[in-house]
Amino acid sequence: MSEPALVALRGASFAYEDGPAVLSGLDFEIREGRALALLGRNGSGKTTLMRLLSGGLRPHEGRLTVDGQPVTYDRKGLTRLRTTVQLVVQDPDDQLFAASVEQDVSFGPLNLGLDDTEVRARVAEALAALDITALADRPTHLLSYGQRKRTAIAGAIAMRPRVLILDEPTAGLDPDGQERLLTTLDGLREAGTTVVMATHDVDLALRWADDAALLTPSGVRTGPAPTALARTDLLREAGLRLPWGAAAAELLRAQGLLTGTEPGPRTPTELAALATGRPGTPGG
Numbered sequence: 001m002s003e004p005a006l007v008a009l010r011g012a013s014f015a016y017e018d019g020p021a022v023l024s025g026l027d028f029e030i031r032e033g034r035a036l037a038l039l040g041r042n043g044s045g046k047t048t049l050m051r052l053l054s055g056g057l058r059p060h061e062g063r064l065t066v067d068g069q070p071v072t073y074d075r076k077g078l079t080r081l082r083t084t085v086q087l088v089v090q091d092p093d094d095q096l097f098a099a100s101v102e103q104d105v106s107f108g109p110l111n112l113g114l115d116d117t118e119v120r121a122r123v124a125e126a127l128a129a130l131d132i133t134a135l136a137d138r139p140t141h142l143l144s145y146g147q148r149k150r151t152a153i154a155g156a157i158a159m160r161p162r163v164l165i166l167d168e169p170t171a172g173l174d175p176d177g178q179e180r181l182l183t184t185l186d187g188l189r190e191a192g193t194t195v196v197m198a199t200h201d202v203d204l205a206l207r208w209a210d211d212a213a214l215l216t217p218s219g220v221r222t223g224p225a226p227t228a229l230a231r232t233d234l235l236r237e238a239g240l241r242l243p244w245g246a247a248a249a250e251l252l253r254a255q256g257l258l259t260g261t262e263p264g265p266r267t268p269t270e271l272a273a274l275a276t277g278r279p280g281t282p283g284g
Contacts, residue, residue: 004068005029006194007053007085007163012062014048022048028213028220030163030196035189037205037225038198040215041239046198049215050165054087083112086156090168092148101151102136108159126158130184146177157188164188165196170204182208202229206243207266214238226263
C-alpha cells in the first residue's frame with residue numbers, strides 16, 4: 001500500500017456566502033518532497049484551494065487530511081495543521097504587520113508558546129535561509145518589495161512547516177530577484193520542505209516543478225510537469241498557453257534532435273546546450 005499523501009483534500013466543496021460553488025467534489029494531494037506548481041486562470045479557485053489546504057477556510061463538504069488523518073478545526077487541530085502547512089500570500093503587505101523584520105518573523109513561533117531561546121533560534125534560522133539576517137532590525141515599512149516578500153516567507157519558515165504554499169511568489173520581482181528567490185526555494189527543498197507554488201507563469205512552472213496541477217472547469221488535472229504542461233488540451237481548458245520549453249521540445253523531436261523519451265529543455269541554457277551539441281542536463 002502506498003504512503004498516504006502528506007496533505008490531501010478528499011471530496012472537498014466550497015462556496016462563498018450567496019455565491020456559486022468555487023470548488024466541488026475536489027480531490028487534491030500534496031506529496032512529500034515533490035515541488036508542485038498550481039496553475040489556472042483567474043477565478044479558477046487557486047486562492048480558495050490554498051486557503052483550504054492551510055486551514056484558512058473549511059470545506060463545506062469533504063475533508064482535509066494530514067498524513068491520512070482528518071484535520072479537526074478546534075485549536076489543537078489548527079495548531080497541528082499550521083505547524084505542517086504555511087501559506088504565504090501574494091502581497092507581502094497583507095502579511096507583514098510588526099514594526100521590524102525580527103519582530104514579524106518571531107510572531108508565529110511566539111504564538112506556539114515556545115520559549116525565548118527556541119524562538120530566537122527559529123528566527124535566526126529563517127532569516128539566514130532567506131538571506132535577510134542583515135535586515136533583522138530594519139523597520140518593515142522601509143523594506144523594498146523583494147525584501148518584504150522574503151520577510152513574509154521567513155515568517156512562514158520560522159514555523160518549520162513541512163509544506164510551504166506560495167501564492168505567485170515571483171510576481172512583482174525583477175529577474176535578479178526572481179532568480180534569488182528560486183535559489184532560496186531550492187535550498188528549502190533540499191532541507192526537507194515540500195514547496196507548492198501557485199503561478200500563472202507556465203515557463204516557470206515547467207522549469208521549477210516536479211509536478212503540475214491544472215485547475216480546469218472539469219476538475220483538477222495533476223501529473224509530472226513536463227507531461228502535463230505539454231498537453232495542449234489541458235492547457236486550453238485551464239486558460240493557459242503552451243510553455244516555450246514544451247514548444248521547443250516538439251520542434252526538436254520533429255527535427256530528430258530529441259527522441260520521444262528524452263526530456264526537453266526547461267531553460268534557455270539547456271536549449272542552447274542542445275543546439276550547440278554541448279553536454280547539457282535537460283529536465284535536471
